Amino acid sequence: DAGVTQSPTHLIKTRGQQVTLRCSPKSGHDTVSWYQQALGQGPQFIFQYYEEEERQRGNFPDRFSGHQFPNYSSELNVNALLLGDSALYLCASSRVAGGTEAFFGQGTRLTVV
Amino acid sequence: GENVEQHPSTLSVQEGDSAVIKCTYSDSASNYFPWYKQELGKGPQLIIDIRSNVGEKKDQRIAVTLNKTAKHFSLHITETQPEDSAVYFCAAIHPNRDDKIIFGKGTRLHILP
Numbered sequence: 001d002a003g004v005t006q007s008p009t010h011l012i013k014t015r016g017q018q019v020t021l022r023c024s025p026k027s028g029h030d031t032v033s034w035y036q037q038a039l040g041q042g043p044q045f046i047f048q049y050y051e052e053e054e055r056q057r058g059n060f061p062d063r064f065s066g067h068q069f070p071n072y073s074s075e076l077n078v079n080a081l082l083l084g085d086s087a088l089y090l091c092a093s094s095r096v097a098g099g100t101e102a103f104f105g106q107g108t109r110l111t112v113v
Numbered sequence: 114g115e116n117v118e119q120h121p122s123t124l125s126v127q128e129g130d131s132a133v134i135k136c137t138y139s140d141s142a143s144n145y146f147p148w149y150k151q152e153l154g155k156g157p158q159l160i161i162d163i164r165s166n167v168g169e170k171k172d173q174r175i176a177v178t179l180n181k182t183a184k185h186f187s188l189h190i191t192e193t194q195p196e197d198s199a200v201y202f203c204a205a206i207h208p209n210r211d212d213k214i215i216f217g218k219g220t221r222l223h224i225l226p
Contacts, residue, residue: 004156033213033214035214040219041218041219042117042119042202042204042216042217042218042219043157043202043214043216044216045213045214045215048213056213058213090156090157092214101147101159101162102147102159102214103159104149104156104157104158105156106154106155106156107155107156
């Protein structure tokens with residue numbers, strides 16, 4: 001079992017550009033959540049996908065959007081990148097129903113210049 | 114919404130000594146409290162968790178205690194080893210906001226030789 005895999009591991013983008021990050025959940029998991037972790041901070045919840053729909057959303061602008069595919073994999077899209085979007089983006093997968101153990105990927109380090 | 118406070122932000126202990134990290138949460142309805150360890154360049158890894166119907170849980174050198182009345186929970190690591198050096202995050206999950214993990218800001222633990 002490969003666990004949660006994310007790609008790419010590192011990415012450098014220019015302010016104003018758009019970026020797509022990808023996540024494959026752990027085998028048997030059907031729910032994918034995305035988190036943003038700024039340097040020296042705890043992860044902040046962006047949104048969660050289940051059954052190809054956004055189920056919950058944190059306090060992030062509409063520039064952040066996502067998608068979940070029938071195979072449960074997911075993408076995070078960020079438009080009109082700002083310098084402040086530079087962070088580690090983490091994907092977590094779990095099985096549906098609250099309170100279950102979530103497994104995190106290694107993250108994608110996004111740098112906006 | 115839920116808010117999780119974590120202290121201290123940095124902790125240095127001599128190898129072999131114990132380390133304690135403390136957290137408080139604001140929403141009394143939260144019922145699941147995981148602890149994550151994050152090593153450099155990696156995503157958070159679940160190390161132990163506790164549910165609100167339990168006061169204490171132990172797994173080898175790691176234990177977690179929960180005081181629902183005071184809305185406090187703590188992580189205890191005994192006989193610390195160099196490989197325990199990492200950033201530790203406490204977190205809380207509300208049963209009606211399935212799997213949305215609210216993290217503390219983290220504690221950087223240094224194990225001194």
